[in-house]
Amino acid sequence: MTRSVIVVGGGISGLTAAWRLRADAEVTVLEGAPRIGGKLRTGTLAGIPVDEGAESLMALRPEAVHLAQEVGLGDDLCDPAPAPTTLWSDGALRPLPPGHVMGIPTDPGVLAGTGLLSQEGVARLRHEETLPAEPIADDVSVAEYLGGRLGQEAVDRLVEPLLGGVYAGRPDRLSLRSVLPRVAAVAERGEPLLGALRRMRPSGGAAAPRAGAPRAVPVQGLRGGAGRLPLAVAAASGARVLTGTRVRELRRTPGGRWRVFAVTGDGPLLLEADAVVLAVPAYEAAELLRPHAPLADADLGAIQHASTAVVTMAFPRADALVLGHGNRHGDELPTGNGFLVPAVDGGALKAATFLSNKWQWQRAAAPDLFLLRTSIGRVAEEHRLATPDRHLVRASVTELHRALGSIGEPVAARVTRWERGLPQYGVGHIERIARVREAVGKLPGLALCGAAYEGVGVAACVATGTAAARRITEG
Numbered sequence: 001m002t003r004s005v006i007v008v009g010g011g012i013s014g015l016t017a018a019w020r021l022r023a024d025a026e027v028t029v030l031e032g033a034p035r036i037g038g039k040l041r042t043g044t045l046a047g048i049p050v051d052e053g054a055e056s057l058m059a060l061r062p063e064a065v066h067l068a069q070e071v072g073l074g075d076d077l078c079d080p081a082p083a084p085t086t087l088w089s090d091g092a093l094r095p096l097p098p099g100h101v102m103g104i105p106t107d108p109g110v111l112a113g114t115g116l117l118s119q120e121g122v123a124r125l126r127h128e129e130t131l132p133a134e135p136i137a138d139d140v141s142v143a144e145y146l147g148g149r150l151g152q153e154a155v156d157r158l159v160e161p162l163l164g165g166v167y168a169g170r171p172d173r174l175s176l177r178s179v180l181p182r183v184a185a186v187a188e189r190g191e192p193l194l195g196a197l198r199r200m201r202p203s204g205g206a207a208a209p210r211a212g213a214p215r216a217v218p219v220q221g222l223r224g225g226a227g228r229l230p231l232a233v234a235a236a237s238g239a240r241v242l243t244g245t246r247v248r249e250l251r252r253t254p255g256g257r258w259r260v261f262a263v264t265g266d267g268p269l270l271l272e273a274d275a276v277v278l279a280v281p282a283y284e285a286a287e288l289l290r291p292h293a294p295l296a297d298a299d300l301g302a303i304q305h306a307s308t309a310v311v312t313m314a315f316p317r318a319d320a321l322v323l324g325h326g327n328r329h330g331d332e333l334p335t336g337n338g339f340l341v342p343a344v345d346g347g348a349l350k351a352a353t354f355l356s357n358k359w360q361w362q363r364a365a366a367p368d369l370f371l372l373r374t375s376i377g378r379v380a381e382e383h384r385l386a387t388p389d390r391h392l393v394r395a396s397v398t399e400l401h402r403a404l405g406s407i408g409e410p411v412a413a414r415v416t417r418w419e420r421g422l423p424q425y426g427v428g429h430i431e432r433i434a435r436v437r438e439a440v441g442k443l444p445g446l447a448l449c450g451a452a453y454e455g456v457g458v459a460a461c462v463a464t465g466t467a468a469a470r471r472i473t474e475g
């Protein structure tokens with residue numbers, strides 16, 4: 001029976017594992033940073049809580065929302081304001097008509113007149129259903145498959161910005177099977193795509209909900225910030241949590257236990273446990289696994305990461321309203337929940353989220369301010385981040401003014417950099433992870449979880465944390 005477990009990494013994946021293990025083991029969480037939570041972090045701006053990393057919990061799959069409920073945050077779950085997905089595309093804000101699957105319109109006709117695609121681009125989409133469709137056997141990139149069926153313009157202007165919002169990744173590198181599994185399933189069956197997607201329930205919200213069906217809100221937030229989730233999970237788990245404790249090495253003892261070497265502000269620390277859960281990013285897991293599972297090390301080390309920065313800003317509402325005479329919305333503040341930007345337009349911004357519109361609690365916390373955040377940086381765009389914080393703020397304000405008209409100047413701004421923050425699921429990712437799991441499966445008392453494996457979203461990370469705990473308890 002496993003009596004003691006060390007969890008390396010105090011992000012949501014590791015903390016979920018600690019919570020799931022609470023009844024079966026004495027758990028110690030070792031976190032290298034000064035605080036737990038990883039990419040779920042709520043800071044403050046102008047005295048207002050703001051999420052600096054993840055701010056939405058996927059609600060179409062249940063794991064994150066259930067976890068929040070389990071640890072007592074159920075009453076604080078909240079829905080975002082309803083708003084269409086909007087693209088700042090080719091110089092204008094353009095809502096994406098409902099009824100799409102990750103930007104792929106199931107009915108190309110709805111795009112006519114939206115300016116999202118050229119006439120040729122829409123015609124190319126219509127042509128999809130007449131193209132021969134051979135079953136594809138191997139994983140391919142999103143761009144290779146979708147470019148062939150829908151045309152490059154649809155990939156660049158519709159699919160890329162939506163994928164960019166999740167992965168900060170490039171369609172010519174991302175794995176179709178990993179990031180668009182429903183589309184990959186159609187490709188593997190060798191069916192025309194749009195017709196097959198029409199028969200499914202689109203994620204864009206076109207399908208009317210069936211009477212009595214559960215509400216399909218795609219995401220939910222937490223009043224006070226999604227960063228409250230890891231803190232609540234850690235507290236509920238009862239685990240011993242050591243922050244500022246970076247693990248450098250794992251060794252197996254002759255008795256089959258694990259010895260964990262860490263460094264802290266006070267010097268080295270050596271701990272021993274029956275089992276270890278590695279809940280760190282892929283490049284850290286690769287280092288720690290090197291002496292024990294070289295094949296897993298190579299596969300994990302090959303996973304690319306995108307670095308991004310989140311620029312959170314507070315604009316005085318009154319100023320923005322006054323200045324708003326010059327903006328495209330008359331004398332009103334920007335409407336909607338924000339916008340995504342196709343990389344092909346060449347700007348710095350990947351996305352903007354209007355926090356004060358999206359989350360009622362955020363608006364109530366700062367009634368005199370208009371809070372928003374921008375996101376800068378996709379994979380292979382590190383050059384955009386090699387600049388001081390104030391330049392990222394300036395680039396954000398300049399592009400916001402271009403997209404929205406003048407909304408004034410921010411009275412407060414905060415830049416949060418997430419270096420190598422988002423793992424990229426490249427072509428062959430599923431097979432790569434299967435190899436890693438097989439290699440690690442041969443190491444008794446060791447389990448892996450985190451964003452590098454079966455999904456980068458919080459819900460997927462929670463699922464891997466739960467699975468890692470099960471592997472430890474079930475052996």
Ligand SMILES: Cc1cc2nc3c(=O)[nH]c(=O)nc-3n(C[C@H](O)[C@H](O)[C@H](O)COP(=O)(O)OP(=O)(O)OC[C@H]3O[C@@H](n4cnc5c(N)ncnc54)[C@H](O)[C@@H]3O)c2cc1C
Pocket residue numbers: 008009010011012013014030031032033036037038039040052053054055056057058245246247248279280281284308310418421422449450451452456457458459461
């Ligand atoms: C800017 C941004 C916005 C996002 N927005 C959303 C969103 O809105 N919704 C959504 O679902 N997902 C979002 N994501 C993705 C999601 O937040 C992350 O994938 C998820 O939180 C990762 O959790 P994790 O526990 O696997 O990893 P992490 O959060 O990275 O946690 C790993 C922890 O391990 C620690 N660590 C690393 N090495 C060591 C070591 N050697 N010893 C000890 N500790 C170590 C790190 O300090 C870190 O705290 C976003 C990601 C980013 C970067």
